[in-house]
Amino acid sequence: MISLNNIEKVYRTSSIETLALANINLHIKAGEFVSIMGPSGCGKSTLLNLMGLLDEPSRGTVEVGGQVVTQYRDKELARLRNQNIGFIFQSFHLINDLSVLDNVEIPLLYRKGDSTGPSRRKLAEEALERVGLSNRMKHFPNQLSGGQKQRVAIARAIVGRPSIILADEPTGNLDSAMGNEIMNILQGLNTDGATIVMVTHDETMAKKTHRLVRLFDGSMVGDSILMSNA
Amino acid sequence: MIRHLFTLIWNKKRTHALLLIEILASFLVLFGVTSLIIYNFRNYAEPVGFNYQNRWAISMDWGDMPDSVSYPLRQQLKQRVLAYPQVIAASISSGNYPFSNSTSNGRPRYNGVQFNVFNYFVDPDYAKTLEMAVLEGRWYDRADESTVVPQVVVTRDLIDKVFGKGQPGVGKLLINDEDKKDKKRIIGVVGNFKQDGEFSPTTSCIFYRASKTDWSNVLLVQVQPGTDAAFEGNMMRELGQMVKGWNLEVSYLADQRVSKQRFTLVPMIIFLVVSTFLLINVALGLFGVLNVSITRRRGEIGLRRALGATEGSISRQFVGEIWVLATFALVLGLILAAQFPLMNVFDLDASVYLTAMVVSVLVIYLIVTLCALYPSRQAATIQPATALHEE
Numbered sequence: 031m032i033s034l035n036n037i038e039k040v041y042r043t044s045s046i047e048t049l050a051l052a053n054i055n056l057h058i059k060a061g062e063f064v065s066i067m068g069p070s071g072c073g074k075s076t077l078l079n080l081m082g083l084l085d086e087p088s089r090g091t092v093e094v095g096g097q098v099v100t101q102y103r104d105k106e107l108a109r110l111r112n113q114n115i116g117f118i119f120q121s122f123h124l125i126n127d128l129s130v131l132d133n134v135e136i137p138l139l140y141r142k143g144d145s146t147g148p149s150r151r152k153l154a155e156e157a158l159e160r161v162g163l164s165n166r167m168k169h170f171p172n173q174l175s176g177g178q179k180q181r182v183a184i185a186r187a188i189v190g191r192p193s194i195i196l197a198d199e200p201t202g203n204l205d206s207a208m209g210n211e212i213m214n215i216l217q218g219l220n221t222d223g224a225t226i227v228m229v230t231h232d233e234t235m236a237k238k239t240h241r242l243v244r245l246f247d248g249s250m251v252g253d254s255i256l257m258s259n260a
Numbered sequence: 261m262i263r264h265l266f267t268l269i270w271n272k273k274r275t276h277a278l279l280l281i282e283i284l285a286s287f288l289v290l291f292g293v294t295s296l297i298i299y300n301f302r303n304y305a306e307p308v309g310f311n312y313q314n315r316w317a318i319s320m321d322w323g324d325m326p327d328s329v330s331y332p333l334r335q336q337l338k339q340r341v342l343a344y345p346q347v348i349a350a351s352i353s354s355g356n357y358p359f360s361n362s363t364s365n366g367r368p369r370y371n372g373v374q375f376n377v378f379n380y381f382v383d384p385d386y387a388k389t390l391e392m393a394v395l396e397g398r399w400y401d402r403a404d405e406s407t408v409v410p411q412v413v414v415t416r417d418l419i420d421k422v423f424g425k426g427q428p429g430v431g432k433l434l435i436n437d438e439d440k441k442d443k444k445r446i447i448g449v450v451g452n453f454k455q456d457g458e459f460s461p462t463t464s465c466i467f468y469r470a471s472k473t474d475w476s477n478v479l480l481v482q483v484q485p486g487t488d489a490a491f492e493g494n495m496m497r498e499l500g501q502m503v504k505g506w507n508l509e510v511s512y513l514a515d516q517r518v519s520k521q522r523f524t525l526v527p528m529i530i531f532l533v534v535s536t537f538l539l540i541n542v543a544l545g546l547f548g549v550l551n552v553s554i555t556r557r558r559g560e561i562g563l564r565r566a567l568g569a570t571e572g573s574i575s576r577q578f579v580g581e582i583w584v585l586a587t588f589a590l591v592l593g594l595i596l597a598a599q600f601p602l603m604n605v606f607d608l609d610a611s612v613y614l615t616a617m618v619v620s621v622l623v624i625y626l627i628v629t630l631c632a633l634y635p636s637r638q639a640a641t642i643q644p645a646t647a648l649h650e651e
């Protein structure tokens with residue numbers, strides 16, 4: 031589903047160069063639920079951004095669905111992100127000036143084709159139902175708890191029915207009860223066929239996934255299949 | 261997407277209130293200025309209806325001499341003037357000749373229509389002296405001096421108002437609704453007669469025959485092109501000797517026109533300059549606000565990119581947002597502006613306001629678009645990963 035081949039990522043700012051990732055080879059199969067762990071600053075988000083086509087590697091290639099996308103132009107990348115990938119972030123990234131329903135609809139607005147207002151609305155309502163927030167559709171993000179916000183973000187990630195979900199510390203800002211709720215939703219989505227890559231700091235969350243990749247200082251230092259879940 | 265932008269702007273209305281007021285205010289100022297300019301230039305496009313080049317006005321002040329005594333002297337002056345080879349034509353007129361500072365007007369009611377009418381008391385040579393085109397009928401001549409019903413020449417504008425647009429006027433009677441004995445017979449129709457020049461509106465005028473006792477105290481003279489001050493001095497000295505004790509003063513219509521025009525042009529230029537500064541100010545403010553808001557909204561930009569927005573759709577969003585905001589302001593502005601024609605505030609043609617509305621709306625959209633273009637390009641080039649990383 032996603033392949034990272036010989037990836038190196040260097041961040042260059044005016045004064046410093048940071049080697050965020052080096053020599054990464056990682057293949058994610060369709061239907062897998064992969065967790066990525068590692069200390070802060072080791073390159074987890076960078077890795078996820080490369081998989082999500084939000085950034086370009088300094089060296090190496092990224093394949094999504096068997097196609098090398100490294101040379102793709104902005105429009106094609108945007109279309110791939112829109113149709114194939116759903117993002118979930120630690121800080122939710124909801125737009126505070128839009129209602130829950132309007133937030134969830136956003137990915138559909140960037141979809142070419144004949145999606146009408148009512149049809150978008152229906153899909154958004156379905157997605158919110160899926161995360162158990164049917165009764166909060168008219169609310170605004172600042173009227174919600176952290177767990178509810180993250181559920182909105184999940185609804186937004188799945189509204190376009192992507193095959194891949196990339197979650198960057200989705201439970202990082204939540205207490206364990208809310209974290210478990212989110213984890214249950216993600217597991218359900220995975221059961222229904224979504225490929226999920228999740229960055230986490232929480233061993234108990236990681237243990238519920240199929241496969242655990244460990245990063246340290248920009249390099250992969252572990253890649254293990256968790257047999258009990260697979 | 262448009263609905264999405266409307267929702268976004270609507271939900272942020274408090275943040276945008278100031279910007280909205282700013283756009284609204286600049287629209288209203290722009291509307292005022294363009295109305296004024298359009299009004300003036302529409303008038304300008306209409307011919308003045310006479311020729312002012314090489315026309316001189318000699319004003320005659322005969323002190324406390326009775327009018328009946330001064331009248332034959334005035335006639336003699338006219339004949340003397342006509343005797344100069346440099347003079348082509350001459351006519352006796354009331355003091356409200358073109359570009360003079362005097363007017364004579366009233367608001368009579370004819371045929372149920374009440375409107376402003378300018379009155380001129382002039383002699384049979386007036387039209388010829390000022391090269392006025394008689395469209396219909398004729399100018400009066402010496403033969404019809406003492407008719408029972410006074411004979412008048414009127415402008416086309418008056419016929420249009422009283423008898424309907426394009427209706428013939430010659431032969432018709434003008435009867436004052438308030439005083440049925442006050443009747444005049446129309447014997448001729450002229451085109452425009454814009455006493456104050458190009459920028460003044462078309463007016464309804466009645467030209468009466470100058471009588472012996474009225475205040476016809478100006479001698480209009482058409483001279484050969486190139487007639488100089490030396491001739492003028494000579495002529496005025498000779499005329500002065502004919503009417504000792506009178507005060508004669510000459511002025512050139514072309515010069516008077518220039519000073520009249522300043523009355524219109526100077527305020528127009530001042531308004532234009534002030535509103536240009538205002539618009540530049542608003543544009544800079546808008547530009548600044550957009551720049552700041554784009555910096556503040558990097559996270560949102562990164563998010564939208566992650567959800568599938570192309571660079572193009574990000575910059576379109578920012579331009580679109582400002583259009584939506586401008587639209588809100590313009591709808592309010594148009595409602596306010598529409599009151600001018602609806603309540604007929606300044607007695608201007610509604611089409612002047614309508615044109616001004618269209619022009620102002622277009623200018624506002626143009627300005628906001630130009631202001632949004634650069635910031636929105638900037639927004640589009642933000643790397644999504646970088647933008648998300650910063651939050």
Ligand SMILES: Nc1ncnc2c1ncn2[C@@H]1O[C@H](COP(=O)(O)OP(=O)(O)O)[C@@H](O)[C@H]1O
Binds near residue numbers: 041049069071072645
């Ligand atoms: N946009 C960026 N510009 C410069 N340096 C960055 C950028 N994003 C990440 N980095 C650096 O790259 C390294 C890896 O960052 P990141 O992938 O965010 O780590 P993690 O998510 O594991 O905490 C860090 O040293 C970080 O400071």
Ligand SMILES: [Mg+2]
Binds near residue numbers: 074075
């Ligand atoms: Mg991170």
